[in-house]
Amino acid sequence: MTDQATTTRQDWISDQEVRWCPGCGDYSILAAVQLLLPELDVKPENMVFISGIGCAARFPYYMETYGMHSIHGRAPAVASGIAMANPDLDVWVVGGDGDMLSIGGNHLIHALRRNINMVILLFNNQIYGLTKGQYSPTSEVGKVTKSTPFGSVDHPFNPISLALGADATFVARTHDMDRKHMMEIFRRAHSHTGAAFVEIYQNCNVFNDGAFSEITSKQNRSSMLIPLEHGKPVRFGDKLEKGVVIGDEGARIVDVADVGEDALHVHDEGNTNPGIAFMLSRLADSPHEPTPIGVFRHVHRPEYAEAARHQLVEAQERQGPGDLQALLHSRPTWEVT
Amino acid sequence: MPDTVLRPPREIERVIIRFAGDSGDGMQLTGDRFTSASALFGNDVVTLPEYPAEIRAPAGSLAGVSAFQVQISEQPISTPGDAPNVLVAMNPAALRVNIEALERGGVIIVNVDSFEDRNLEKAGYDDNPLEDNSLDGYVVYEVPMSSLTRKACGQLGVKPRDAERSKNFFALGLISWMYTRPIDPTLDFINDRFEGNERVIEANTAAFRAGYNFGVTTELFEYKYTVKPAELPAGTYTNITGNTALAWGIVAAGVQAGLPVLLGSYPITPASDILHELSRHKNFGIRTMQAEDEIAGIGAALGASFAGQLGFTTTSGPGLALKSEAMGLAVSVELPLVIIDIQRGGPSTGLPTKTEAADLLMAMYGRHGESPVPVVAAHSPSHCFWATIEAARIALKYRTPVLLLSDGYLANGTEPWRLPTATELPDISVAFTTSPNHTDDDGNDTFWPYKRDHNLARPWAIPGTPGLMHRVGGLEKEDGTGNVSYDSQNHEHMVRTRAAKIAGIAADIAEIEVEGDVDADLLVLGWGSTLGAIATAVDRALDDGRRVARAHVDHINPFPRNLGDLLSRYEKILVPEMNLGQLSKLVRAEFLVDAQSLTKVSGQPFTALEIEEAIEEVLGD
Incomplete structure (x- = not known):
């Protein structure tokens, strides 16, 4: 390895056998990350992958980087400590919908609102895989699983809406069937300063096969995925015949021919008001209708760890470097002779 | 102003004073100021603050009574005293709640202005106790503190309602006169504390002086008293609470380890003051993170430790329960981490502002699986400083989470502390691993994250170190490589190795020492904040000619290596604890000795008398 940080995909692959089920969407996400990293100016020793519990949480074992497979739901908390301790580290958090939205929902929203420097990859497969097939906080109402034989009555989270509600500064969605799109989104998430939240629609071919195929299969993509591109009108369809307009009642899909090109919403991911991004996140209730992908929001806000570090520097300038002897004598003292 | 009490002050060896009032009356501040002035005067002092869990319970109610007890002495002391000699009661409720604790024939100084119908009713008095002879046998002084304070402040143009707030300074002034305390430290304090608010400085100063002068000019009091400075070991002293000492211990641990500190913490009584104190010392490179919950607090601290910092998390019982799973992770990943539990009354929310020491078994065993952690206990406010450094030393050297136990009594209680010099502090630094530590079968240098040293500690290689990437x-991990392993024999080996690592720390901690009559029949064995009461009780019993010894364990896991031998030398063992017998269970199980429990779970620390009586009972005639 040279100082130029030139690496190959092989440099990022650990010696551990990957043990996801054959055909799992996790493989393609792992490949996208391992293919992207050689393109970035990063060194393996500065990369840290932190996970909680679940199938996705095995991810760190397969990366030739530093890593911790922590406990269920707590990865953003552990990662926060690492990001605070050393700003030179590139901290990535990996977890599934159960890990990050159910047991760990609290840590996720607080990492996002603090805007602490890390990339958060949410593998959303709308099911509990490791515990063999119970419904998850993103499963649709009516989902029949081992724990809901008569159908789930739980209303699901929309992870993008949730992240926007937590005032996340970078919010994006991609899916496991499009490596190029994943790599591009991951690249942008990595370059963001602050917490970057990426929802990845990921197929669990054992317990929830085809959950996203209506929108992510090659033949359906052009008509069912709505690409969000900064500064461009939001359009989709084989012939870009569909578009999105923002009205009083929110975002809605229209035929471009009906409204005219000029009426289409032009995507502005830098809009400091998250309202329109939120409307876009509500375009689809489930992956059975046209669904936006890409970067919903990308704004700048002071990063937490840097702000905390800044206070240390300020304190040293104001109080001088820490002097233990002086601290011990900082309250009223008296002498006994 | 000439003193109408012309006699010289009577010298007394010690006095125990309890200031009691409504939680809005500023009794904690009053007690703290009296303590500080006495400490600066050179007395030995030990305090017991006691306040309700509600921020402001209804004014005048029994639930809203806040009290502060202090013992000042010309002899070294180790408790806030058993029964107060003097009770300052700012209202009827304060009198009613505290009268029982007062010694027979003790002095009661009441703010007579507050003994009117409404307050008497709120306190549940059918008749005014100042008028119905129920206080016969006590020496009662009725002082119109509210009206005199209003009068003193009124001259400054302060509104009566605002003036009323200064009446605690009137009480402080009066008691300062009564016990011949220097007044300058308090006047300086008023100026510092209320800097920028001239009106408040003037009002409090006027009230304080009015109280002092009331003692000087009235003939109400026959005597004033003085307590000579104590003969303490030479040195520079400060008066310190356990929580401040503990926070400074965290600062010192970082300095002595040469590592930045990260404290991950969620506010909880009675531990929050540690977070407050540490957050003021960022110039030491200390990061304090007020986390979203208890779990995030320990999670962030563990993350910081993984990244090469010294991670701490502070909490009380309910928070410790929430941190259990993360502690288990820390046991498994074998990283340094100090978990600090300031115990309070439980279970559940329990008694947030009252003391108890009932988390010992949770500290020992409160995790799933075989999950041993070293347990260190602080035994006095100033010892919190040393115990914190010791906990950090063990955590760093053995790459393990360590549980440090304190309690509400130590946290808020104070004692004079002879300040150490920097050279008295141990070097607790450890080295990170920066190069491969193993050669594989093909002759390649590699890094094995679970290849242990002679202490069974694994290497600490931190992110950012080239070539040592690991997960x-x-x-469960394979011994050596650290790779995931479900192998049954490997698991058995790893469980036993983790246990052996912690057990082996016994060789690296001080032996326990016996005080008192070494050849006695009875050993009083204590841990934690009971030290002061036990030491006082045993000293008194020895003075009475009783044959009794005592020993105190600061390391509870592992126990000091000589503890078993020591216990076997005594026919009888008495274990006073602020729980239902947790240490006694441990020593009975570990050493098969017939330890007898003396238990107390009233939210109050032991008095020396309670332990003395138990000693008498065990020894018989």
Whole structure:
């Protein structure tokens, strides 16, 4: 390895056998990350992958980087400590919908609102895989699983809406069937300063096969995925015949021919008001209708760890470097002779 | 102003004073100021603050009574005293709640202005106790503190309602006169504390002086008293609470380890003051993170430790329960981490502002699986400083989470502390691993994250170190390589190795020492904040000619290596604890000795008398 940080995909692959089920969407996400990293100016020793519990949480074992497979739901908390301790580290958090939205929902929203420097990859497969097939906080109402034989009555989270509600500064969605799109989104998430939240629609071919195929299969993509591109009108369809307009009642899909090109919403991911991004996140209730992908929001806000570090520097300038002897004598003292 | 009490002050060896009033009356501040002035005067002092869990319970109610007890002495002391000699009661409720504790024939100084119908009713008095002879046998002084304070402040143009707030300074002034305390430290304090608010400085100063002068000019009091400075070991002293000492211990641990500190913490009584104090010392490179919950607090601290900092998390019982799973992770990934539990009354929310020491078994065993952690206990406010450094030393050297136990009594209680010099502090630094530590079968240098040293500690290689990339986690790991392993023999080996690592720390901690009559029949064995009461009780019993010894364990896991031998030398063992017998269970199980429990779970620390009586009972005639 040279100082130029030139690496190959092989440099990022650990010696551990990957043990996801054959055909799992996790493989393609792992490949996208391992293919992207050689393109970035990063060194393996500065990369840290932190996970909680679940199938996705095995991810760190397969990366030739530093890593911790922590406990269920707590990865953003552990990662926060690492990001605070050393700003030179590139901290990535990996977890599934159960890990990050159910047991760990609290840590996720607080990492996002603090805007602490890390990339958060949410593998959303709308099911509990490791515990063999119970419904998850993103499963649709009516989902029949081992724990809901008569159908789930739980209303699901929309992870993008949730992240926007937590005032996340970078919010994006991609899916496991499009490596190029994943790599591009991951690249942008990595370059963001602050917490970057990426929802990845990921197929669990054992317990929830085809959950996203209506929108992510090659033949359906052009008509069912709505690409969000900064500064461009939001359009989709084989012939870009569909578009999105923002009205009083929110975002809605229209035929471009009906409204005219000029009426289409032009995507502005830098809009400091998250309202329109939120409307876009509500375009689809489930992956059975046209669904936006890409970067919903990308704004700048002071990063937490840097702000905390800044206070240390300020304190040293104001109080001088820490002097233990002086601290011990900082309250009223008296002498006994 | 000439003193109408012309006699010289009577010298007394010690006095125990309890200031009591409504939680809005500023009794904690009053007690703290009296303590500080006495400490600066050179007395030995020990305090017991006691306040309700509600921020402001209804004014005048029994639930809203806040009290502060202090013992000042010309002899070294180790408790806030058993029964107060003097009770300052600012209202009827304060009198009613505290009268029982007062010694027979003790002095009661009441703010007579507050003994009117409404307050008497709120306190549940059918008749005014100042008029119905129920206080016969006590020496009662009725002082119109409210009206005199209003009068003193009124001259400054302060509104009566605002003036009323200064009446605690009137009480402080009066008691300062009564016990011949220097007044300058309090006047300086008023100026510092209320800097920028001239009106408040003037009002409090006027009230304080009015109280002092009331003692000087009235003939109400026959005597004033003085307590000579104590003969303490030479040195520079400060008066310190356990929580401040503990926070400074965290600062010192970082300095002595040469590592930045990260404290991950969620506010909880009575531990929050540690977070407050540490957050003021960022110039030491200390990061304090007020986390979203208890779990995030320990999670962030563990993350910081993984990244090469010294991670701490502070909490009380309910928070410790929430941190259990993360502690198990820390046991598994074998990283340094100090978890600090300031115990309070439980279970559940329990008694947030009252003391108890009932988390010992949770500290020992409160995790799933075989999950041993070293347990260190602080035994006095100033010892919190040393115990914190010791906990950090063990955590760093053995790459393990360490549980440090304190309690509400130590946290808020104070004692004079002879300040150490920097050279008295141990070097607790450890080295990170920066190069491969293993050669594989093909002759290549490689890094094995679970290849242990002679202490069974694993290497600490931190992110950012080239070539040593590795993964840790909560899944069982293969010995040496640290790779995930479900192999049954490997698991058995790893469980036993983790246990052996912690047990082996016994060789690295001080032996326990016996005080008192070494050849006695009875040993009083204590841990934690009971030290002061036990020491006082045993000293008194020895003075009475009783044959009794005592020993105190600061390391509870592992126990000091000589503890078993020591216990076997005594026919009888008495274990006073602020729980239902947790240490006694441990020593009975570990050493098969017939330890007898003396238990107390009233939210109050032991008095020396209670332990003395138990000693008498065990020894018989």
